[in-house]
Amino acid sequence: MSGAFLHTVLDIAAWLAAAAALTWLSRRGLRFPAQSFELPYIAALVFGAGLGAYLFGSANLWLSGRGGIARSVEGALAGGIVAIELYKWSAGITLRTGARFALPLALGIAIGRLGCYFAGLDDFTYGTPTALSFGHDFGDGVLRHPVQLYESAAMAVFALGYVLAVVNRNGFVITNGFYLVLAYYGAQRFLWEFLKPYGPLIGPFTLFHLLSLSILLYAAVMLATAPKARRLQNELLA
Template structure:
C-alpha cells in the first residue's frame, strides 16, 4: 500500500483522512438520530437542539485549540491561519464538547444526563475517522514512533512504525463490546456508560501518546497527555460520586 491513500472524486484528488472524517461524522450523526428515535427517554426539542449546538461548538473550538497547543512554540511564533484551521485533535474535541454540553444544559435548565445516547454513535464516527488517519500514513500527525515490534508497519517512510490509528480502532471495538454489555444490564444510573467511555478513552490516549511523536511540555508529557490527566481525574471523581449518590 502506498501512503497517503487518495481517491479521485469529481475530477479532483482527495486525501483519505478528510473524506473518512466527514463520512464518520455523517454516519455517526445518522446513527445517533436512529437511536434517539428508538429511545424511551424523550428529550424536549429545545434541549436536544441546545445540547447539539453546545457539543458542536465546543468540540470545534477545543479540537483546534488543543491541536494547535501541541506545539505552542510554533503556534505563537509562526501564527498561520491555514495551519491553525487544519490542526485538530479528538481529545480537545471531547474535552471542550463536554464543556459546551454542560453550558448548554445550564442555559436551558436541563439537569438529567444526556451522554449515554451519544456514546456509540461517537465511537462509530471515531472508528471510521481513524481508518482515514491510518490511510494517510505519516503525512498527518497521527502515526507512531519507529518500532521493531511485530506490529510495526511502513507508513510512508523508511521506518517501521506503530500503527497507532489501528491500535485505537481495536481499542474502540473492544470498548464498544464492554460498554454494550454494561448497557444491557440496565442496572447503572443514566450517564454511567458515557462516564466509563470518557474515562477509558482518555486513559488509553494518555498511554498511547507515549508511542507517538510529541513535543514534551511538562516533564516527558505532551499537551494532549496533560489534558488527558485532567479529564481522568474529573471522571474518576464523577464516577465515584455517581456510585455514592446511588447508594445513599
C-alpha cells in the same frame, strides 16, 4: 487513492456511523434526556468541540516544533465537555444529558482513527519508531507504531461492550455510558501518547497526556457522584 481522500471518506463514515448508532439506540426503546437534542444544546456542543479541536490540535503542533493549524479529536471532546457544562450551568440544567452519545462517540473515534492511519505522515498522528514486526512505514522508510490502529481497536472494543450492555438492558452502563466512555478513552489515550512523537509540556508528558488525565478525572468524578437511585435507570429503560 490518496491518503487525504481516504481520510475524508472515513471521516464521513465516522459521522454516518455515529448517526446510525443514535438511530439504533432510539429503536431500542431507551428514553434519553430530551435536552441533549435541543438546538441551544447542540449549538453549544458544536461550538465548543470546534474550538477545542483547533485550539488543542494547533497548540500540539507548536509544542512539537511545527507550524500550521491542526485539529484534534481529543481537543474536540474536551471543548465540547466544557461548552456543555457551561451551557447547562447557565440554563439551570442539572440533569445529566450525555448518555445517548456514548456509542456514537466510541464508533466515531474507532472509524475516524482509520482515516488518520491512511493519511500517513501529513496527519501527524503516527507513532514513534519501533522494531516490532507490525510496525508500519508511513512513507519515510521508518517503521513506526500504528497508534491510530491501536486506538481504533480499543474504541471498537468499548463499542462492542456497550452494545452488549444495551442488548442485556444493563441500566448502569446505559445510564452512565458517556462517563464510562470518557474514562476508557482518557485511559487508553494516555497510554498511546507515550508512543507518539509529540513535544513534551511538563516533564515527559505532552499536552495530550495532560488532556487525557483531565478527561479521565472528569469522568471519574461524574461516575463517583452518579445518582444511586434505581428510579433513574428505570425511567431510561422504560
